[in-house]
Amino acid sequence: EVQLVESGGGLVQPGRSLKLSCAASGFTFSNYYMAWVRQAPKKGLEWVATISTSGSRTYYPDSVKGRFTISRDNAKSSLYLQMNSLKSEDTATYYCARQGGHTMGPGDYWGQGVMVTVSS
Amino acid sequence: NIVMTQSPKSMSISVGDRVTMNCKASQNVGNNIAWYQQKPGQSPKLLIYYASNRYTGVPDRFTGGGYGTDFTLTINSVQAEDAAFYYCQRIYNSPLTFGSGTKLEIK
Numbered sequence: 464e465v466q467l468v469e470s471g472g473g474l475v476q477p478g479r480s481l482k483l484s485c486a487a488s489g490f491t492f493s494n495y496y497m498a499w500v501r502q503a504p505k506k507g508l509e510w511v512a513t514i515s516t517s518g519s520r521t522y523y524p525d526s527v528k529g530r531f532t533i534s535r536d537n538a539k540s541s542l543y544l545q546m547n548s549l550k551s552e553d554t555a556t557y558y559c560a561r562q563g564g565h566t567m568g569p570g571d572y573w574g575q576g577v578m579v580t581v582s583s
Numbered sequence: 584n585i586v587m588t589q590s591p592k593s594m595s596i597s598v599g600d601r602v603t604m605n606c607k608a609s610q611n612v613g614n615n616i617a618w619y620q621q622k623p624g625q626s627p628k629l630l631i632y633y634a635s636n637r638y639t640g641v642p643d644r645f646t647g648g649g650y651g652t653d654f655t656l657t658i659n660s661v662q663a664e665d666a667a668f669y670y671c672q673r674i675y676n677s678p679l680t681f682g683s684g685t686k687l688e689i690k
Binding site for chain 2: 563570573574
């Protein structure tokens with residue numbers, strides 16, 4: 464059974480950093496692109512980052528480029544999101560998602576999400 | 584940057600009705616579109632990928648169509664459990680932009 468379990472969320476002050484983790488199981492992690500998607504309270508979904516199978520290629524929207532870094536450890540079947548210079552508008556539930564098709568395909572499995580609150 | 588525009592923002596439908604919602608891309612994306620369903624308090628679930636392919640286990644009342652810039656998600660014979668938000672997403676090329684969603688309510 465495919466499982467994605469996020470951790471590392473919490474309350475953080477504006478300007479500070481936070482690192483999210485996603486533990487994957489039930490599939491060959493190194494074969495899949497992975498992504499982070501967030502959802503602000505009562506808002507829609509926003510793609511945050513994608514990483515290739517080897518980790519050599521990463522992709523971000525302009526809203527987080529230069530502040531967020533996605534990475535992975537294939538030996539540990541783990542995905543990470545380092546978030547720096549956090550702003551109040553980064554407050555959201557962050558989901559880890561597997562991207563199907565061995566490319567930037569659709570999110571076919573999602574974690575349950577982890578809440579990040581940026582507030583003083 | 585690509586913009587995905589979904590319409591309508593919300594709709595209220597009776598059980599058994601047919602409903603169609605739309606997703607318009609600001610540039611040609613071929614068939615690189617996915618549709619997701621999200622119920623309150625839950626993670627999104629994949630319904631349709633590459634515009635018209637139904638994902639494993641998705642009931643056949645869900646149908647995706649379109650190519651280029653205009654896409655549709657149709658639900659035939661809506662069921663009470665279909666009440667949810669529906670999102671389209673451009674896939675395969677960055678940025679993987681989501682639409683703003685359509686809320687489906689059941690009367």
